[in-house]
Amino acid sequence: MSAQPPRIVIVGAGPAGIRSTQTLVAAGLRPTVIDENARWGGQIYRQPAAGAGFARTKAALYGFEAKKADAVHEAMARILAQVDYRPDTLAWSCEPGRLDILREGREASVPWSHLIIASGATDRIVPLPGWTLPGVYTLGGAQVALKAQGCAIGRRTVLAGTGPLLYLVAYQYAKAGAQVAAVLDTSPFARQAAAAPKLLNQPGTFAKGVYYLAWLRTHGVRIEHGVSLAGIEGAQAVQGVRWHTGNGAEQALACDAVGLGYGLRPETQLADLAGCRFAFDALNRCWLPERDAAGRSSVEGVYLAGDGAGIAGADAAELAGRRAALAVLEDLGVASSSHDDHAAHLEHALDAATIDQRLACIARFRAGIEQAFAPPPAHCAAHWPDELTVCRCEEVSAGTLRSCIRSGLATEVNRLKALTRIGMGRCQGRMCGESAMALLSAETGKPLHEVGRLRSQAPIKPIPISPMLFDDDVQVAEEEAHDE
Numbered sequence: 001m002s003a004q005p006p007r008i009v010i011v012g013a014g015p016a017g018i019r020s021t022q023t024l025v026a027a028g029l030r031p032t033v034i035d036e037n038a039r040w041g042g043q044i045y046r047q048p049a050a051g052a053g054f055a056r057t058k059a060a061l062y063g064f065e066a067k068k069a070d071a072v073h074e075a076m077a078r079i080l081a082q083v084d085y086r087p088d089t090l091a092w093s094c095e096p097g098r099l100d101i102l103r104e105g106r107e108a109s110v111p112w113s114h115l116i117i118a119s120g121a122t123d124r125i126v127p128l129p130g131w132t133l134p135g136v137y138t139l140g141g142a143q144v145a146l147k148a149q150g151c152a153i154g155r156r157t158v159l160a161g162t163g164p165l166l167y168l169v170a171y172q173y174a175k176a177g178a179q180v181a182a183v184l185d186t187s188p189f190a191r192q193a194a195a196a197p198k199l200l201n202q203p204g205t206f207a208k209g210v211y212y213l214a215w216l217r218t219h220g221v222r223i224e225h226g227v228s229l230a231g232i233e234g235a236q237a238v239q240g241v242r243w244h245t246g247n248g249a250e251q252a253l254a255c256d257a258v259g260l261g262y263g264l265r266p267e268t269q270l271a272d273l274a275g276c277r278f279a280f281d282a283l284n285r286c287w288l289p290e291r292d293a294a295g296r297s298s299v300e301g302v303y304l305a306g307d308g309a310g311i312a313g314a315d316a317a318e319l320a321g322r323r324a325a326l327a328v329l330e331d332l333g334v335a336s337s338s339h340d341d342h343a344a345h346l347e348h349a350l351d352a353a354t355i356d357q358r359l360a361c362i363a364r365f366r367a368g369i370e371q372a373f374a375p376p377p378a379h380c381a382a383h384w385p386d387e388l389t390v391c392r393c394e395e396v397s398a399g400t401l402r403s404c405i406r407s408g409l410a411t412e413v414n415r416l417k418a419l420t421r422i423g424m425g426r427c428q429g430r431m432c433g434e435s436a437m438a439l440l441s442a443e444t445g446k447p448l449h450e451v452g453r454l455r456s457q458a459p460i461k462p463i464p465i466s467p468m469l470f471d472d473d474v475q476v477a478e479e480e481a482h483d484e
């Protein structure tokens with residue numbers, strides 16, 4: 001009796017997922033690639049939807065990263081025929097050996113023997129008064145509007161928070177002709193200057209950051225460092241922003257849209273549902289699935305790559321994607337191939353040792369980014385007004401959370417969730433989970449890693465109920481098709 005062929009499934013067609021796929025295909029395998037987006041490329045190399053009705057060149061869309069975007073897009077385009085590629089498909093749950101997916105409103109299951117989770121990241125949000133007003137977007141959302149839909153989020157936009165994306169989005173908006181009223185960075189400039197030695201571990205990336213800042217200044221965009229955001233104003237929609245400068249002076253500015261974000265947070269829910277063990281990561285300020293240098297998780301057959309396993313950026317995601325695929329091949333006893341007809345592939349046909357070296361260098365750079373653009377520490381949650389909405393899905397206020405914590409009923413975040421419904425809504429805690437932990441930490445005086453980890457629940461993103469209830473036939477059909 002012949003052994004079952006491996007069923008390798010990759011979640012995510014960003015830089016990490018694409019390089020994983022490419023490595024597996026080069027070794028003669030045919031992986032399944034599940035991706036929520038309509039086209040491959042992930043976040044950074046997001047492609048406009050086919051027939052989107054607007055045409056911006058790759059240079060306009062991706063700037064300095066246009067060549068890398070092209071290489072990643074081309075890599076996937078070349079191997080499409082050798083891949084079971086499923087775009088517009090959400091992986092909404094995972095359990096040992098099985099991934100639950102939703103495509104075109106229909107639910108199905110995909111069995112796996114080896115699963116590479118390359119699910120990327122989302123913006124980190126810290127609530128402030130007015131953040132739920134229409135016209136407030138995440139920084140990433142503001143960028144998606146530009147990349148995927150060719151539009152800005154407002155006529156006069158303020159970009160606020162901290163992180164490299166703050167300056168990048170400001171640059172991309174201004175370059176595209178949108179009016180950027182101000183860039184408000186909560187991180188002091190001195191902190192960014194002090195991080196320079198670590199940032200120089202990636203001199204090219206560092207230089208790009210300096211260029212964006214200089215370009216914005218030269219083009220008259222107002223930039224404030226070390227601010228404390230006081231609130232977003234407006235009755236029905238955004239009308240302005242208030243903040244305090246480093247020396248405490250109150251400032252205000254009229255605008256009709258705000259892009260808000262404090263760096264990124266990894267999307268770890270599938271790894272959680274797959275049963276991976278987590279540990280608190282001080283650098284990322286959150287719980288991350290444990291993995292070895294190759295991306296193997298604590299669960300046999302589950303591999304982690306890219307920003308979903310810890311924020312490290314797109315170059316690291318490409319490397320980690322290939323590294324995880326090499327681990328799959330090693331575990332299967334299949335020889336890897338460094339052969340490819342296309343020169344563009346050679347850069348990514350690196351061996352494991354070289355990849356590890358490059359990832360270590362990026363990790364040093366990454367530490368510099370976290371130092372330069374640290375989000376507000378958890379104890380700042382002590383200053384949130386009681387009426388501040390922390391969980392917008394379930395409309396849970398800071399006051400509700402506080403009284404629950406102060407009554408002694410909740411000293412751990414999952415208990416706080418059970419009692420207040422924070423994190424039970426559409427976002428499943430992806431937006432508010434860290435805020436709940438920060439408030440718990442501020443109220444109890446416990447460090448962040450001692451207030452617990454919000455456990456993931458399926459469905460990890462909203463799905464219609466009807467297919468789950470009525471589509472058993474589809475599920476069976478899918479599994480049989482794979483068994484053939």
Ligand SMILES: Cc1cc2nc3c(=O)[nH]c(=O)nc-3n(C[C@H](O)[C@H](O)[C@H](O)COP(=O)(O)OP(=O)(O)OC[C@H]3O[C@@H](n4cnc5c(N)ncnc54)[C@H](O)[C@@H]3O)c2cc1C
Nearest residue numbers: 012014015016036042043044091120140306307313314317
């Ligand atoms: C909104 C946003 C904008 C960014 N913009 C930039 C930028 O301009 N420049 C820059 O240098 N870095 C940017 N970053 C960071 C950069 O995108 C990442 O470092 C890089 O893309 C990581 O690659 P990845 O393959 O790990 O993940 P991603 O590129 O994020 O790819 C992950 C893919 O997985 C898919 N996915 C996730 N969960 C599921 C699921 N449950 N089911 C199905 N599919 C799923 C997503 O749709 C996505 O296509 C951005 C990040 C975000 C979140």
